[in-house]
Amino acid sequence: MGEKVYELKKIKKKGKGMPLIGDKFPKMEVQTTHGMMKLPKAFKGKWFVLFSHPGDFTPVCTTEFVAFQLRYELFHELNCELIGLSVDQVFAHLKWIEWIAENFDVDIEFPIIADTGKVADLLGLIHPNKGTNTVRAVFIIDPQGIIRAMLYYPQELGRNIDEILRMLEGFQTADEKEVAIPANWPCNEIIGKGLIIPPAADVETAIKRPEKYKCFDWWLCYRNYYKW
Structure with a gap:
């Protein structure tokens, strides 16, 4: 038997709302510029970023796609x-990325979903007062298929792609080293590239913390960043 794929109409009938942070990304089969793909299966064992844009051949979206592609290797x-x-439609996506290649000498290598509106509706990407245009959104999904972050932007404001990269590195660092990530990391104003140690769960651990980590107080300790 093949893998079960959600039927989007049935999901709505069951009364399920849009997925949230910490939820499993819903299984679906989508048409893309790279052919049919099953999500999240197509990216099994990898992180992936799904980002929606209001429409092809639009100014802000064009700058975003170029920015994503220029950081694709990162x-x-x-x-x-x-x-x-x-x-x-797929043909609109293809003509748009062809235009980008001709005018900016940038080849868009990642797939683009040609949605009929069902996926966008399931993920909460259609603003009720904006017709069929998808909002400017970002979903970050980990290798286990869990939604780790959801970002929404207004139509007039393009995304900061470097911040999405920072979030990815932050999630991976937090998972690997069992730490928390401070504001503006890796250039935090207090601890620089340091990593925050989760608060102690008992008195004995709190007392011993300063022996192992740098601490401002028992509840605010950190360690230096290094890879192993």
Whole structure:
């Protein structure tokens, strides 16, 4: 038997709302510029970033796609794939990325979902007052298929792709080293590239913390960043 794929109409009938942080990314089969793909199965064992855009041949979206592509190798270094989405036909996506290549000499290598509106509706990407245009959103999904972050932007504001890369590195560092990531990491104003140690769960651990870590108080300890 093949893998069970969610039927989007049935999901709505069962009354399930849009997925949230910490939920499993819903299984689905989608049409893309790279052919039919099953998500999240297509990226098994990898992180992936799914990002929606309001429409092809639009100014802000064009700058975003160029920015994503120029950092594509940086995403790969973090074991992460990219996939775009909008409610447009495949031929429109193909003509748009062809235009980008001709005008900016940038070849878009990642797939783009040609959605009929069902995926966007399931993921909460359609603003009720904006017709069929998808909102500018980002989903970061880990190798276990768990949604780790959801970001939403207004139509007039393009995404900061470097911040998405920072989040990916932060998630991976936090998972690997069992730490928390401070503000503006790796350039935090207090501890620089340091990593925050989770608060002690008991008195004995709290007392011993300063012997092993740098601490401002028992509840705010950190360690230096290093790879092993």
